[in-house]
Amino acid sequence: MCIAVPSKAIKIEGKVAETELGGVIRRVSIEMVPDVKVGDYVMVYAGLAISVVDKEEAEMERELWEEVTEVLKDAANRND
Amino acid sequence: MCIAVPSKAIKIEGKVAETELGGVIRRVSIEMVPDVKVGDYVMVYAGLAISVVDKEEAEMERELWEEVTEVLKDAANRND
Amino acid sequence: MDKVLLSHGGGGTMMERLIEEVFAKTFDNEYLNAMEDAALLFGNITLTTDSFTVKPIFFPGGDIGRLAVCGTVNDASMRGAKPLFLTCAFIIEEGYPIEELRRIVKSMAEAAEEAGVKIVAGDTKVVEKGGVDGIFINTSGIGVVYENADVSIKNARPGDVVLISGTIGDHGMAIMSAREELQFDPPILSDVSPLNKLIEKLMTLGKAVKVLRDPTRGGVAEVLYEISKMSGVGIKIYEDKLPVKASVKSACDLMGFDFLHLANEGKLIAVVDRKYADEALEIMKSDKYGKDAAIIGEVNDSKLVTIDTFYGTSRIIDRPIGELLPRIC
């Protein structure tokens, strides 16, 4: 239901951040993500940042992927 | 300063008359010419009838013309 | 001149100036500079365009659709050409009733059928509510010049005669009557008609037909001025020869208009070699759209556009400025 896209906060002025995504500059409200810092990625939904993207977790997701592919390896082995 | 044209009153309803001029039908105020009757010609100016055309006088004007042409005749005679 | 005024679009001196200063100077080419109703391409193809913004969209005697077809059929014919193909482009306001659109399109199809032309390309734009008032239509038209024809706004010569194909000012007054809530009895109907069949017959006179022009915006007066200017001649018309309906004249008196300034959409002014004047008149009168045709004037070398009045006097014809305004003085 909710088209939200990650954008990079490039400037912060009070309750508003200027964000950038592939060259698109938007001013968004950061009232709901008060801890956001310049350089962070935020998920923007209808003009409001609803979440700061967690870089470590993003990394972890990739790791999770690697981990899951182990299943494949295991299974392949099992089939041997 | 004042483009007024004669129109024929074809219907009278209270303060308003329907007038006709060469096929043009207009509703005009007859407040200033309370005595107007259907069939009369009125001079209409900016939506208001300002005068009822006097048929006799119109006739007289023609007579005046005839009379004036007498001047011409006289003069012509004088020149003879 | 810093803003576009209604008068700039009214046909007349203001419009002439706008076109000369803004468009002609910038686009500057031999075709456009000819100031003809239609450009002449490839030696014998005519091309013309007009947008139609008439209000009301349905008016006594016609509608914007018939007008859009006839207007361009007529312009495409005015070099002595047979119109063949039209394009039509609609600009429609969001919310416009489709039923009315259907009526307009049907009316266009009928007019095209009557004129024997085909609508071969189209375009439809819808703009948001308030972005346009109802519906506007552009038509462009293509014709093929008749053999042995040489018709141009530049061809009038002293001695030629001036004809009109019928009564003056009917379209302009029909529109006015609808807008100003003037009533007519009988009603005044727009003359909007395709004149190409009449022109086809007229063109049997070949090069004797010098100028053809439809007196639309700016009316008969403006066309006479254009011919005078582009041919470098004078024109004199006769007040007592002008065909005009009594009701149109009355309404003009009432509102302070000159019927020579009123638009016509089914009439043409022709300048014809004097030797063929009567023949041209006969041809016109034989056509359903030329019954009231008349010889109304002659070309001279005065460079002025004048009228011989009812009173045996002569005066310059009032050239339209632009917007027609009812007035009291």
Added chain:
Amino acid sequence: MDKVLLSHGGGGTMMERLIEEVFAKTFDNEYLNAMEDAALLFGNITLTTDSFTVKPIFFPGGDIGRLAVCGTVNDASMRGAKPLFLTCAFIIEEGYPIEELRRIVKSMAEAAEEAGVKIVAGDTKVVEKGGVDGIFINTSGIGVVYENADVSIKNARPGDVVLISGTIGDHGMAIMSAREELQFDPPILSDVSPLNKLIEKLMTLGKAVKVLRDPTRGGVAEVLYEISKMSGVGIKIYEDKLPVKASVKSACDLMGFDFLHLANEGKLIAVVDRKYADEALEIMKSDKYGKDAAIIGEVNDSKLVTIDTFYGTSRIIDRPIGELLPRIC
């Protein structure tokens, strides 16, 4: 369907239905029914028309004047023709600044100069304040088909390849950015350009060029559907081969648009005989307006318009309905 909606003018299924039900059925003739960008007359003359109502009138990368010339130059070329002559008709709102009008006219003249076409006939209407939003321009155009050309929306055949002359959606996004106050760094400019020189070179491939179409309203998706329908074929494109600017893609993600629905005003889709695909690509790339050209798909006999996704899957391409609306879900 009782009122005209914005969606009826947006390019897509609603518009197709309006055109079929209201216009095509009534005007019904072989030229119009061909549903080409331009009608083919006298065997080798193309004729096309378009009205331009773009808002804002001056947009990043162009203005309504350049658009009006390029749009019609391009349409007139899309049968494999060399465009030669344009008409232009202005509808102007009372009060419109003459200085802006001059800028627009100048921009038209420059675009015409660049394309090597002449504006040979014109028309100017002024409507009262509020009767139109600023300025609308209609242009109609005439071209002459190159020798040995046979280009038609009906000519795509299974096995042919589909090319596009450059990045997708630049015009639509430039307009959107101006309207929705989206900022881009660097700014997205409209691609509005005349493609006739590119087409002239392409036409050296003769009959190998099967279809040419500029993906304006309705975008690339709509053109593919039109080709599919009129040629009775299927088309498959490759998601990973589509040239599209990152910023256009990002903005589409942000607002929920499909860039295949965005209008282009300086791009063409070409369907070319597979044997000449690389040659056609080279020709495009050698032109200043074809640097980002790509082979994006192929014609098949599926009758469907599909896309091979990044994910190794295939799906039907979403056909535009009409109005593009930013959305949140």
Added chain:
Amino acid sequence: MQQTEMIKKAKEIIDILNPGMQFNIMEVCGSHTMAISKYGLRQILPKNIRLISGPGCPVCVTAQNEIDSVIELANKNVVIATFGDLIRVPGNKSSLQAERAAGKDVKVFYSPLDALEYAEKNPSKEVVFIGIGFETTIPTVAVTIKEAEEKNIKNYSVYCLHKTMPEALRALLEGGSKVQGFLLPGHVSAITGSKIYKFLAEEFGVGGVISGFEALDILMSIIMLLKNYKSPSIEIQYKRVVREEGNVEAQKIIEEIFEPCDSTWRGLGEIKGSGLKIKDKYKDFDAALKFDIKPIGEEIEIKGCRCGDVLKGNIYPNECPLFGRVCTSENPVGPCMVSSEGSCAAFYKYGA
């Protein structure tokens, strides 16, 4: 007799009656000015009989600063309701035409009664009718004020710039205009009657004929002037429309609504008692009070424009150095050119 034949006769009579000396006839009314040009009547008259145009075009005599104040009013979020005549008249900086193009609500009405009806139908809009014109126009406007009061229409008012004729004629003659006779306005006189002109003959020894607007009316009136100029009097040629006593009903309503005030005429300057203002009793309908508007500042002359001399009958329009060069119908410099019945416009349009 055919009209053309009658005209020919009239010419012969005029030639016979021609007094030989320069004989200036001032047509006071702009409609006479236009008719004379349109019919080409000057061509019928001998050279020494000159028809000169007086101050009878309401647009022409409207002062520059009056126009400016109308423009100011247009900026007050009201609907300016006006006769078409006023649309193109330039003030110091703008015209109603330009204001309308800039988005101001300016509507042309054929009749003030239509403007009142419009106000009634659009109660959320403030409609101000611009009252220009002389005695013919005044009752029409008066009727709307009366009716607005009766119907309790609160969103209609009149910006009153009306002027009255006799005082201006007096000012002209006091200023030394060389006029041998007046062609007096037919429709103004239908309202006022003929008595208001008595002073012309009695005090200044200049005769006048109240004339109709047909070619023959005008020629007949000229003939009457020529016949009687030695024993000057005020006569009525246009008897079918004009009574000696005028239209008493109309006089009554004028008096009911308006009272005299001083007024500035372009070219003639301020003339005592030559204007009208709305009486206190009807002050709710006085746009001047309602919107606190009045002619702004001093009347500024337009450089080079000789409207004043034209209006006084001192020169013919084509004797103005700007005529036809800088000052044309499309780009009028002075009001005598912009008004469709201004004498400069008549000369420009019709060649004389």
Added chain:
Amino acid sequence: MQQTEMIKKAKEIIDILNPGMQFNIMEVCGSHTMAISKYGLRQILPKNIRLISGPGCPVCVTAQNEIDSVIELANKNVVIATFGDLIRVPGNKSSLQAERAAGKDVKVFYSPLDALEYAEKNPSKEVVFIGIGFETTIPTVAVTIKEAEEKNIKNYSVYCLHKTMPEALRALLEGGSKVQGFLLPGHVSAITGSKIYKFLAEEFGVGGVISGFEALDILMSIIMLLKNYKSPSIEIQYKRVVREEGNVEAQKIIEEIFEPCDSTWRGLGEIKGSGLKIKDKYKDFDAALKFDIKPIGEEIEIKGCRCGDVLKGNIYPNECPLFGRVCTSENPVGPCMVSSEGSCAAFYKYGA
């Protein structure tokens, strides 16, 4: 690893994990529905693993009579400020698109914040924002109400048709939906956190994974569902965005402004506590009170439309008899077709 290669790998894993039996995964969120269709993910899955769409398209679940009440509001001389999504949705008699064409003031905004700014700049207009959507949308709207109060903007209000997710899922499962796992909405959960879904596993024994919206996110989530379906739990795949506790700030502002109420969901009927209304403290910003509007009459089903069954996951869109024949994107019969993320629209547009 390249994305395509990763996809290929995912497919292999899914094949390996395939439990063999019919395995229904309900994607609750409309954006997942669209993503799945757009990426063509069904082609990757084995036949027995079915992706079915749940009630997570805010337009689709908006009741017919709610739409009607919005149309009624449009007739009250206000500016209807709305997300683009709502424009084409037909009520019983009309749509906002048709009302706009008829001259009503309907404006599309990308963000409620933009609508508030518009209201601030146009104090003479009454601006009503139509609040549709779930927990993702609600804080955005809440922020505007808070700001309107702080800035004392009197001409802005919200017509609140918001719905909340957990109650609907409960109702579905209580209604007996046969679902083996849930693909839980990523962005709703960014606000709510994962705890609100606990009951799915605990009470109904159905697991769920909160998923991102990339193709790989979705496939990964499916893999997670397949791996763990025997010991159902609520997991987060989309950890980069979703925290277990959700967005506490957003939860606070929701609670500040809104309180739960009952709400009617199309196809699901009335669900206790599944809607939100504006608290009394902020009643000045409640358009329902300000304009005395509420959903009109009984909820009328659209004849033949099987949106209800589609939303419950009982049938695929192409099993509805109207699908693709009477009901198309251009002429949608039901809301699942009109919403750009409705499951019927997704099937129609993308073929699956």
